């Protein structure tokens with residue numbers, strides 16, 4: 001193509017180097033914002049018409065032309081051209097090709113700098129809405145699971161050593177809290193995403209009598225970016241999104257790690273459905289938890305994207321710089337990764353089968369009620385440190401004889417402390433132990449059920 005065909009070709013005498021053309025183009029990845037680009041242009045044109053810069057006929061021609069282009073793109077007929085550099089110039093050139101002169105007026109009072117910032121914000125707003133919807137769906141799945149497993153006893157861990165009995169429902173509700181914060185965070189980020197850069201033009205604003213409030217309203221933005229230099233150069237919102245996304249991945253990864261451990265025959269706490277696992281080409285016995293492993297693995301790339309964007313923005317002088325074109329691939333991959341991982345979890349978790357008997361046995365094996373015995377002795381008048389010491393000796397004896405605390409008879413227990421009475425068995429059993437955690441946020445089945453009810457209400461109000 002000759003330089004005159006480029007939308008900015010006027011001042012150039014020499015054609016762009018072929019490699020430079022490919023090197024600087026972004027159409028390969030920014031074409032995914034075609035819908036937002038058209039949406040932004042429709043609003044810009046409507047605003048220009050409202051303030052008298054475009055005639056009614058021109059605005060109508062632009063609108064119809066853009067709608068046809070949208071259809072062309074969605075039916076796969078649109079030809080993306082590398083020499084037209086990016087999504088913006090591809091669509092604009094096609095518009096002018098279709099409708100002639102009116103198409104050339106669309107870019108009045110606008111620059112690709114405020115255009116791209118607008119497109120990215122619209123894209124991210126849409127992506128956030130999808131992700132928050134996915135988080136809601138996943139939280140529903142977790143609530144269902146928590147309700148169903150409110151009485152399932154399992155070992156709770158610290159240092160990955162059996163600590164105290166908890167219910168599986170309670171454990172699942174801990175996961176739920178992570179995702180709840182994630183959804184809250186995304187909705188906060190959305191507020192700062194949802195501001196209009198258009199009107200900033202290249203950097204200094206424009207001499208046309210634009211109505212930015214109108215454009216904002218047409219695009220559903222909550223407000224208008226205050227400063228034109230900041231409007232075209234700010235990418236904080238993208239960084240904030242990647243930070244929120246990193247936390248989502250960190251949560252997914254922690255849960256994934258538990259699923260990997262729990263589905264291993266060494267734990268045997270859960271069974272993952274075959275369709276979410278794969279086999280080994282050499283070891284016939286293997287059933288590998290690929291989905292959680294991959295979710296765990298994908299966490300790294302999202303953390304990386306956060307670092308990419310922070311580094312991208314570091315030391316950029318005001319206002320727009322071509323560097324900013326590099327914001328898209330990390331951002332898009334973050335969106336894709338988050339959406340994929342949340343979908344995998346929402347699909348898989350309803351089909352995870354808790355192995356209740358195994359969970360119970362594991363809780364019985366690790367002296368999980370030792371703290372309860374100490375608390376019981378405190379109730380009988382011992383100081384906590386003395387009680388701790390007594391129970392330590394009981395446990396040592398159990399370890400030596402390879403029996404569990406819950407298997408000891410009253411006579412055996414009394415050898416360690418004469419204060420121990422018949423009522424000890426109400427706290428030494430797993431059910432006794434969890435039933436005692438009877439407070440807001442506790443693991444007792446009745447508390448888990450109450451927490452599920454509250455969580456449903458919080459979710460509805462989110």
Ligand code: ARG
Pocket residue numbers: 026030085086112113116320322324325326
């Ligand atoms: N493709 C560019 C980007 O993604 C659009 C803005 C280009 N602006 C410019 N002055 N070269 O950032």
